Amino acid sequence: MLLGPALTVSGVLFALGVLGVLLRRNAIVIFMCVELMLNAANLAFVAFAQQLGVAGQIFVFFVMAVAAAEAAVGLAIILAVYRHRHTVDLQNIDLLKG
Amino acid sequence: MDGTLIIFWAFAALAGFSGLACITRRSPVASALWLVVTLFSLAALFVLLDAQFIAVLQVLVYAGAIMVLFLFVIMLLNLGRGGPTDLKGPLGLGLGVFLAGLLLVQLLVLRQTGTAAGGPARAALEQGMIAAVARPLFTAYLVPFEITSILLLAAIVGAVVLAKRNL
Numbered sequence: 001m002l003l004g005p006a007l008t009v010s011g012v013l014f015a016l017g018v019l020g021v022l023l024r025r026n027a028i029v030i031f032m033c034v035e036l037m038l039n040a041a042n043l044a045f046v047a048f049a050q051q052l053g054v055a056g057q058i059f060v061f062f063v064m065a066v067a068a069a070e071a072a073v074g075l076a077i078i079l080a081v082y083r084h085r086h087t088v089d090l091q092n093i094d095l096l097k098g
Numbered sequence: 099m100d101g102t103l104i105i106f107w108a109f110a111a112l113a114g115f116s117g118l119a120c121i122t123r124r125s126p127v128a129s130a131l132w133l134v135v136t137l138f139s140l141a142a143l144f145v146l147l148d149a150q151f152i153a154v155l156q157v158l159v160y161a162g163a164i165m166v167l168f169l170f171v172i173m174l175l176n177l178g179r180g181g182p183t184d185l186k187g188p189l190g191l192g193l194g195v196f197l198a199g200l201l202l203v204q205l206l207v208l209r210q211t212g213t214a215a216g217g218p219a220r221a222a223l224e225q226g227m228i229a230a231v232a233r234p235l236f237t238a239y240l241v242p243f244e245i246t247s248i249l250l251l252a253a254i255v256g257a258v259v260l261a262k263r264n265l
Binding site for chain 2: 026054061
């Protein structure tokens, strides 16, 4: 069965996404790493759906819809931030830092 | 079965490699294109896991729509080249690698212990086809489906309000 290998790949991709979020400073790249984590979760959902019924695939559908909404709003926020600060480097966006 | 496993691991290796390239490339455009490769190989994995409809959605929605949106914003902001120091310093690097590695170990241990999935896999034909996914979507999951449409509407309005210079 492919469940075990799929969960391994899912875990590796999720850890890669976390690593990207922790390492990068570019807001857009961090955002793409979040998408990578969502996709890793989707892979786990699909792998379990193969054994436990089709509900997992429906959850993937919802995750995709939420990811699309998140991408639209998040990129709009990045655009607005860029318009004010002329950078998307998170090191320079420290208004809330004491 | 053996051939399936070989194809699976080939696409899994491609996904892992391109994911790694996505988080290490300095230019955001290169990162985005490597992420597209990851999404495509994940779509191939979805096909191997009997989720053909989800695989089509993955290519259409993720690799098509969402990544185009990302590339559009990157090029709109003229970020194509990327600064010299995008990665964090040695302390941040070590801490990040440590935390991500810890998470990876936890996930793999969890995978070893808790995967007591019941029952054999269903027949491939009754899964993944559009009817098998769509019927529960419009019966058992109708309310979440409708709420999703409201969420998308709210996201559209929110994106316009946020990104427009002055309403």
